Amino acid sequence: MSSAPTVYDVAEQSGVSIATVSRVYRNPDSVRQQTRDRVLAAARELGYVPSGNARGLASRSTGVLGLCFPDYADPATEAEAGDEADDDAAMLYSDQIIRGMERAARRHGYALLIAASLKGGPESLVAKVAGRVDGFAVLARTVPTEELEVISRRLPVVMLAGPRESDQLDHLDHIEVANADGQRELTRHLVEDHGLRRLAFVGGEEYSPDVRARFAGYREACLAAGIPVREEPDLQAPLMTQAEGSRAADALLDRGGEPLEAMLFANDQMAVGALHALERRGVRVPEDMAVTGFDGIPLSRLVRPALTTVRQPMRRMGEEAVDLLVQRLGAGRGGEPVSLMLPVNVARRGSCGC
Amino acid sequence: MSSAPTVYDVAEQSGVSIATVSRVYRNPDSVRQQTRDRVLAAARELGYVPSGNARGLASRSTGVLGLCFPDYADPATEAEAGDEADDDAAMLYSDQIIRGMERAARRHGYALLIAASLKGGPESLVAKVAGRVDGFAVLARTVPTEELEVISRRLPVVMLAGPRESDQLDHLDHIEVANADGQRELTRHLVEDHGLRRLAFVGGEEYSPDVRARFAGYREACLAAGIPVREEPDLQAPLMTQAEGSRAADALLDRGGEPLEAMLFANDQMAVGALHALERRGVRVPEDMAVTGFDGIPLSRLVRPALTTVRQPMRRMGEEAVDLLVQRLGAGRGGEPVSLMLPVNVARRGSCGC
């Protein structure tokens, strides 16, 4: 790869000025057809590829939007052959967002830069992303608040999932999912439509705002129905995986006391794990026990019985994020921070008795 | 968003030169601790975010790798609620690659720029990507050959899936999957281990090299076993979707002649569709009919009976692509073009009688 040709080389080769070369790419119609062809031919011959960096530097915009998400799913074992299903399912959360963003970005003529943030520091990936895009989305709790604060003073940032993190960040646009509403509605369905009253809620990572919101919804529904409910989930699984779900189901079964009628899990993966555990132990779903999840991953539809769950519109979230960013980059430069709450919907399937 | 602060602002604010500011970010150890802190403090106060563009321009490297893939899956209907499963499954092919690349890129300290290529022309997305990355991967048949030829003269490109496209591009690195081997092995399994001899192969997009290679493998196995086989697939589905798979199964069933013992599909989605069609018509799988797919999408494991298929290591392909690019960017600058053929493996599950 000899040193790359530049506008100067192309200009010389085709006997025009560098400005004209630039125009051929930026605004072809402003150049005479004949000239344009000459330039394009020279470019082809030389193997000219415009430098996005130079372009971005000169025009103060990159045509790229970004996404930063947490660096989960890399612990030790790269290829746990035994747990492929979990792996595939785990993928979908951030990947749905990527997909949604990619599509929307494409519609608006943007490309998408993605990076799982590692540690912070002056040379964090986030900073790298921030320096190369016109605006970007961050999954909640991916980036240290302070860093995000600094960056968000310079370019549009939209926060995905989770509530506003802190007062420092309350000028950010922000999209979340109606976690509480969804779980409340689902619980209400179990209680009112199926007449169940002995419920247990299995949470996950203690500090996940999503999980907290879901539990809150659950709790509200219980209280509204006059069902006694504790202030915390009945169980907290540290990892929210299938394996943890199985374990939780076993624990709940072994707990003694009045037998449960329903187990509500804070995500689908745990619920699927629970389904396995219950099958192993001869507990029939939904006859002996209703089971529900949250997320609406593909797997939830495919297990037997199909899992009743709350579908999160992750792809749509990605799309909305892009739309918001594009808006900020256009008209709505300095407006008030926008906060979207995307509606979820309860998918009533076999595992609750529907 | 007032005009963004630059190294100059930070330098002034902290009483050092711009060179020192730069050093603080590029090579912190070369700056005295005390100076460094002063610079960082100023940066924070001003809301300084280094410009990736300027940096890339000055240092001739971006720290970003790219991926271009075809712009499929956007036809008209954005949200075909009825066909979610298909949609989810369709997602996995390029998304697995994205995921693999993202991981590997992260390991090497790169971010990933992704773009589905639209039409060509001077302002195609590919060119945009090419101008902003240090190297990139392209899914076969995404980019017009000529454009790719020009670009690949300037930076490392690795072609994914499909064979080398043309002589013009034979200097590119290139990764493919052992399509023929996999289908041959799968067919051999059906013939030798299950004693089936009346087979039909359902292909897809006529010009897909992947499909052609799979059919070739099928054909070889048949010939080797002395089973008469035509020069072309028994059926060509235009879209390779579940719906098309159902249709193909129906057509095969209605074809008359000696009853089939096995239907081999060029991908999993069609095979899943066929499973549905067969169930509808009361044909038992695998007792009356063996069915196989290709790809190993998650869905294949979840249908009943579980689908015997050939698993493609798409994620690994993404990882290998990054490794190759990183290599090219480091030591192996001018070496011979590398061509990897990733091994596949046959997943023997219920739908073939295993």
Added chain:
DNA sequence: TTGAAAGCGCTAACAA
């Protein structure tokens, strides 16, 4: 350990 100065390749007025 720090500073001065010369670009990196392009865009965008402004002129012609």
Added chain:
DNA sequence: TTGTTAGCGCTTTCAA
């Protein structure tokens, strides 16, 4: 329609 000329914000020798 085309050319001239400043930068865009950073890295990078080379000196100090």
